Amino acid sequence: MFVYMQKIEKLLSKLNYIESTLFISEVSYVEFLDRVHVSELKLQEKGLWDVPHPWLNLLVPKSKIHKFADEVFGKILTDTINGPILIYPVDKSRWNTKTSMVTPKENVFYLVAFLSSAMPASTGTDSLEYILSQNKNILEVCESANLGTKQYLPHYNTQEEWKKHFGSQWEDFVRRKLTYDPLAILTPGQRIFQKQITFL
Numbered sequence: 616m617f618v619y620m621q622k623i624e625k626l627l628s629k630l631n632y633i634e635s636t637l638f639i640s641e642v643s644y645v646e647f648l649d650r651v652h653v654s655e656l657k658l659q660e661k662g663l664w665d666v667p668h669p670w671l672n673l674l675v676p677k678s679k680i681h682k683f684a685d686e687v688f689g690k691i692l693t694d695t696i697n698g699p700i701l702i703y704p705v706d707k708s709r710w711n712t713k714t715s716m717v718t719p720k721e722n723v724f725y726l727v728a729f730l731s732s733a734m735p736a737s738t739g740t741d742s743l744e745y746i747l748s749q750n751k752n753i754l755e756v757c758e759s760a761n762l763g764t765k766q767y768l769p770h771y772n773t774q775e776e777w778k779k780h781f782g783s784q785w786e787d788f789v790r791r792k793l794t795y796d797p798l799a800i801l802t803p804g805q806r807i808f809q810k811q812i813t814f815l
Contacts, residue, residue, distance in 0.1 A: 623639065651701075651730065654699055654730070658732060663732060663734070666734065667732075667733040667743045668698075668730070668732055669733060669743060669747050669750060670728065670729065670730050670731065671728070671729045671731075671753060671754075671766070672726065672728045672729075673726075673727045673765070674705075674718050674725070674726060674764060674766075675724055675725045675762065676762070676763045677704070677721055677723040677724055677725065678721060679763055680725050682760060682762060683725075683757070683762055683764070686757075686760055686762075687727075687756060687757075691749060691752050691753055692729075692753075694740070696729060696731050697732050697733070697734065697746070698731040699728075699730050700727070700728065700730070701726065701727070701730065702726070702728075703725065703726055704723055705723070705724055705725070706723055707721075707722050707723070715781075715788050715791065717781055717782070717784060719765055720763065721763075726767070729750070729753075733746055754766070765780070770805075771806075772806065774807060774808075777805075777807045792807075792808060
């Protein structure tokens with residue numbers, strides 16, 4: 616345990632942070648992966664899990680994370696939100712890139728997840744309308760500041776928006792769809808492709 620703590624202290628010594636805000640939780644890898652479930656259980660206990668969760672998950676290039684922080688945390692989210700915010704780096708070189716997931720062009724990027732819960736009958740900052748408006752503002756700032764962010768699990772209304780989201784991966788994505796789901800039966804709710812009608 617002592618050696619483990621020494622390694623942590625060595626890593627932390629390279630960071631600029633407020634020491635009094637540091638806390639360490641030692642958990643297994645499975646517990647780390649399931650960390651959001653703990654928040655879910657707490658909300659269930661309070662009867663607040665079955666409310667809208669307008670979550671916003673963004674992938675932010677490493678080179679733009681400070682600009683993102685200035686724009687989003689400095690100008691939009693100047694107070695707390697009704698739920699946890701997750702921020703951690705991802706190294707794309709360590710995973711299989713032959714998937715349809717769209718990421719920023721850089722090898723290292725940050726997942727920034729705003730996991731809000733909207734309170735029933737609220738008209739304040741924890742209302743569904745307010746949180747959705749805030750999410751929209753964040754997306755607009757990312758676009759106007761040219762931050763190169765990609766949304767994880769986005770919702771778009773047109774195929775043109777999906778083409779823009781996939782960028783250079785669009786042709787590969789279409790080819791996979793035509794190969795494995797030529798009738799566009801799977802994931803109709805995303806409205807990327809029109810379902811084909813066949814007559815027997």
